[in-house]
Amino acid sequence: MRSARAPLQTEAEIMDAALSLLSRREYSETELTRKLLEKTEQQHHVERVLARVQEFGYQNDQRYTESYIRYGISQGKGENWLIMKLRQKGVPPALIEACLYEADTCWQDIALAQLERKFKNQGCDLQEKARWYRFLAARGFNPDAIAAAVERHAQKQLDCT
Incomplete structure (x- = not known):
């Protein structure tokens, strides 16, 4: 089996590669461009293929x-x-x-759901709240959503005890 394939040369070959990629999952324009340029050095063909797949609605x-x-x-x-x-x-x-x-998402509700899923029936001392805060920060929530979710979760923990 060959480890390196011959680069794609024609616009039709590049179009086939683009359609093959897009048939599996969505790609951003930048990702699709990068993927196609890995397969060929024909940048002008890649640009035309991208324009066509966008025109057909295959990439958006x-x-x-x-x-x-x-x-x-x-x-x-x-x-x-x-x-x-x-x-x-x-x-x-x-x-x-x-x-x-x-x-139109309520990030506080999503953050609270993550806390409820991960931290069930645990205490809510300062160390535990810091742990919750770090957990949500690592998942990419902003500080306002984290603070609100931590307080709501702490209140639920106190209500359960």
């Missing part, structure tokens, strides 16, 4: 961003985590902001 940064935000929320990730990941994937900051606004 807004749809990708909305999908990635839904994925992150379902995984219990915070707003900061989503912003960082989407920027790494080359999504423009204005588009990220617009899609997060449209998602």
Whole structure:
């Protein structure tokens, strides 16, 4: 088996590669460009292929961003985590902001759900609250959402005892 494949030469080969990639999952424009340029050195063909797949609606940064935000929320990730990941994937900051606004998500509720899932029936002394805070910060929640979720979780813990 060959370890290195011959680079793609024609626009049709690059289009096939793009469609193959997009048939498996969504890609941002930047990610798709990078993936295709790994397979060929024909940048002008890559640019034309990208324009065509966008024209056909096979690649759309807004749809990708909305999908990635839904994925992150379902995984219990915070707003900061989503912003960082989407920027790494080359999504423009204005588009990220617009899609997060449209998602109309209560980050405090998501953070609280994460605390309830991870820390059931434990005390709520200062050390434990610091642990909760670190846990949510690592998941990408902003300080306001963390503070509100920690206080609500602490109150629930006190109500249970």
